[in-house]
Amino acid sequence: MRTQLKAIDLWVHMVDSYRHKGMRRQLVKLVESKGIKDQRVLAAIGRIPRHFFFENAFLEHAYEDKAFPIGAGQTISQPYTVAFQSELLNIKPGDKVLEIGTGSGYQAIVLLELGADVFTIEYQKELYLRTKSFLPKMGYSPNFFYGDGSKGLERFAPYDKIIVTAGAPTVPDSLIDQLKVGGSLVIPVGNAKTQQMLRINKVTEKKISSESFHDFKFVPLLGDKGWK
Numbered sequence: 001m002r003t004q005l006k007a008i009d010l011w012v013h014m015v016d017s018y019r020h021k022g023m024r025r026q027l028v029k030l031v032e033s034k035g036i037k038d039q040r041v042l043a044a045i046g047r048i049p050r051h052f053f054f055e056n057a058f059l060e061h062a063y064e065d066k067a068f069p070i071g072a073g074q075t076i077s078q079p080y081t082v083a084f085q086s087e088l089l090n091i092k093p094g095d096k097v098l099e100i101g102t103g104s105g106y107q108a109i110v111l112l113e114l115g116a117d118v119f120t121i122e123y124q125k126e127l128y129l130r131t132k133s134f135l136p137k138m139g140y141s142p143n144f145f146y147g148d149g150s151k152g153l154e155r156f157a158p159y160d161k162i163i164v165t166a167g168a169p170t171v172p173d174s175l176i177d178q179l180k181v182g183g184s185l186v187i188p189v190g191n192a193k194t195q196q197m198l199r200i201n202k203v204t205e206k207k208i209s210s211e212s213f214h215d216f217k218f219v220p221l222l223g224d225k226g227w228k
Helices: 018-033 039-047 056-062 079-089 106-113 125-138 173-177
Strands: 068-071 074-076 096-100 117-122 143-146 159-164 179-190 195-204 207-216
Touching (some): 018 079, 039 079, 068 125, 079 179, 079 195, 079 207, 096 106, 106 117, 117 125, 125 143
Parallel strands (some): 096 117, 159 179
Antiparallel strands (some): 068 074
């Protein structure tokens, strides 16, 4: 039996039933019990039909607080992790946000639900094409890009917020450079096995402050400034 998601563009019917909504409410309660306090983030998790990313055989996994394989060595992130990073970003409606690592698109949708103007870049072409096709079918249309997100997306900089959804060996200077003064970068940094979540705040053009949070385990950040 395959243990990864079906190619998303093969979906024909997407139904969000009372059962699905009930499962989502339980997921929100679970994520909140783990320490997420931002009610806007919790509400966003509660609105997004995560089961749309899963074929029927894996429906029971859709609202578990776990990551799940989506192919190309990537995963749809654990809901708690998505909520944690989103809460750290402190999104304000209209914020211009760069997401490094589109993956399934689930994190991008949360950012859109929070009112962000999302620019999302994916290193894996298979995932880029799949997600670019699928998310509009769900009613979500961030700005999609294919390329090496470890270097950021300079032509649309600066950004209010930047989020990295893969484990990085170091904090790329290019990402800090592409932040607005007063902006924040949320990024997991560490080795291939575990990373510590960091929030880098750009105080002035030449000064930053850094905060560290829990340890997480992400897939590796690929590209020139990632794990090559």
